[in-house]
Amino acid sequence: MSMEQANSISAEQELILQNARKRVIASIGKNMDLYGITQSIGHLYGMLFFQNKPMTLDEMGEAMEMSKTSMSTGVRTLVDLKMVNKVWEKGARKDLYEVEMDxxxxxxxxxxxxxxxxxxxxxxxxxxxxxxxxxxxxxxxxxxxxxxxxxxxxxxxxxxxxxxxxxxxxxxxxxxxxxxxxxxxxxxxxx
Amino acid sequence: MSMEQANSISAEQELILQNARKRVIASIGKNMDLYGITQSIGHLYGMLFFQNKPMTLDEMGEAMEMSKTSMSTGVRTLVDLKMVNKVWEKGARKDLYEVEMDxxxxxxxxxxxxxxxxxxxxxxxxxxxxxxxxxxxxxxxxxxxxxxxxxxxxxxxxxxxxxxxxxxxxxxxxxxxxxxxxxxxxxxxxx
DNA sequence: CCGTTTGTACAGAAAAAACTGTACAGAATA
DNA sequence: TATTCTGTACAGTTTTTTCTGTACAAACGG
Structure with missing residues (x-):
């Protein structure tokens, strides 16, 4: 899973950051079954959590290495649960999503x-x-x-x-x- | 699914009682996924709920028309969640279980x-x-x-x-x- | 109004889970 | 101790769920 990150920091620093994120994402993803959510959708949620800008379905698919169809159904589940919000951006062609941080x-x-x-x-x-x-x-x-x-x-x-x-x-x-x-x-x- | 019931009441009355129970059992069973529980285990729980005495694995299997193995694993899940208690009865050969009513x-x-x-x-x-x-x-x-x-x-x-x-x-x-x-x-x- | 683009419906494939029957270990009985 | 009985481990089968690729309808741009 690759993540957006300005390459303004060293590879070593980047690695530490990504590992710190991965640990949290994996933990969240695993325990998300309490919300009646699949592990992979939980993983998607965790990934979105550390994203610093709204994401499109295509970007999610690339980050998760999964099909866009899965991202579509997955993100809809999260939106239905109000865990993720659809975001409107001026002149944006694609739908954008971000996690509810509260x-x-x-x-x-x-x-x-x-x-x-x-x-x-x-x-x-x-x-x-x-x-x-x-x-x-x-x-x-x-x-x-x-x-x-x-x-x-x-x-x-x-x-x-x-x-x-x-x-x-x-x-x-x-x-x-x-x-x-x-x-x-x-x-x-x-x- | 057959239930224990003294045949001291008429068939018509019995039918009304069983239908009233069935409705509640089905409803509970369906919504039990919130507890991370399978529908059939939820059904088992609901059935146990209306039982007026502790039940053995064999009795459960007969009532649910399922294998004893499934009852064993199912009831263990319920015991782990403290939804069902193992009951000790003097000189009882088989394990007995009843739902936690609180x-x-x-x-x-x-x-x-x-x-x-x-x-x-x-x-x-x-x-x-x-x-x-x-x-x-x-x-x-x-x-x-x-x-x-x-x-x-x-x-x-x-x-x-x-x-x-x-x-x-x-x-x-x-x-x-x-x-x-x-x-x-x-x-x-x-x- | 025509050509793109985007999200999703749908059907089939892959993966996971529920369920069963058999076999057996351990407990209870005699 | 020998015998019987009970609960569960395990492997195989069935059922359900997840995931993907294709196809297409709706939205948008020119």
Whole structure:
């Protein structure tokens, strides 16, 4: 993988710089699966992270030694996750992309997008099932045998709903930035 | 997938109950990829969730219509994530497993395990690279050309470290339970 | 309006992962 | 100790995902 760099520094210095970058890029790329992202897309992200100017698909393909098609799909995934932004430049023929450098924001956006979506789907299923089971009990209110069985499921469902409502408020705290009132961006002086 | 259930309720009632369960199980299974878990393991988890007693590998295999080998590896993944607990029962020949029903705990454990691990690896890489680049600057303190280039990378690395230190404290808040002081498990009465 | 250029859809190839059956080591039982 | 039983390692198969090259539609330039 070759990177843009003014050749105004010595080859030895360049090597040290590139090694320092490579270590971070590899580390980021490997751990990006937490975001549901492929290792190679994670690598692309890491590479973009150290780029000091927006990049085109062709440039990415060259840097990653991969096809432009892969860069297109990869960068779209990153844009969807708001980890990378499309940049507008006057009279630019090609699309340009750069990473969102505010990682606090990236973290919040990721949770808003992915976790909230999962939460909503699960909550919806839980409520629908809860409703059905409640109905079942209502319509057989004298059947204590049935009651005993269904009540166990209902209790589990209620507890699950309780958890998801909490998760919803947690994500709210991320979205609003309130979380930084509780856990400040910078550690308060210890004492 | 067949489930244990005393046949003390009518077939019609049984059907309603099973459908209510299936909906929730399918929903949970689908969204479990956020935990880096395969859909079928997610399905296994959901199935276990509605089981009212600990289960053996053979029972799981029958319920999931899958091989015991898959159950073995699947349940181990879930145990590693602390989503499922191994249960000891007097004189039981086979291993027994049941889901951890405290989802607040499950959430915290997941972040402790996965996110903290990623955090530590990345932080380590960042610090190593930071150290190397700082050295490089120190040893060429008069080279303003080099300084300009490396300083940009160092600024990015410092900001990334700042983010990870915050994430570390956030996970601390999950682990200690402090997070529930900020975002209570139950919504306070609105007003 | 015609000729380029750019990003992506799509189909096929390559790579990775999930799943299974067999075989076996270690634990439990007698 | 011998016997039975349970969980998992491993190799092979199937399924899924990733990646690429080609082809083309939309955008842009002249």
């Amino acid at each position: 990682w606090f924001q990236t973290f919040s956006d990721f949770f808003s997008l992915k976790w909230r979506k999962a939460l909503e789907i699960n909550l919806s299923a839980l409520r629908k099932s809860k409703s059905e089971l409640s109905h079942l009990l209502q319509q057989n209110s004298e059947d204590s045998q049935l009651h005993a069985i269904v009540q166990v499921d209902l209790a589990k469902i209620d507890e699950a709903i309780r958890y998801y409502l909490w998760l919803d408020r947690l994500i709210d705290a991320f979205e609003s930035g309130d979380i930084f009132n509780y856990v400040p961006k910078d550690a308060p002086p210890q004492g | 989802w607040f705990q499950t959430f915290s454990d997941f972040f402790s395990l996965k996110w903290r691990k990623a955090l530590e690896i990345n932080l380590s890489a960042l610090r190593k690279s930071k150290s190397e680049l700082s050295h490089l600057l120190q040893q060429n303190s008069e080279d303003s050309q080099l300084h300009a280039i490396v300083q940009v990378d160092l600024a990015k690395i410092d900001e990334a470290i700042r983010y990870y230190l915050w994430l570390d404290r956030l996970i601390d808040a999950f682990e200690s339970g402090d997070i529930f002081n900020y975002v209570p498990k139950d919504a306070p009465p609105q007003g």
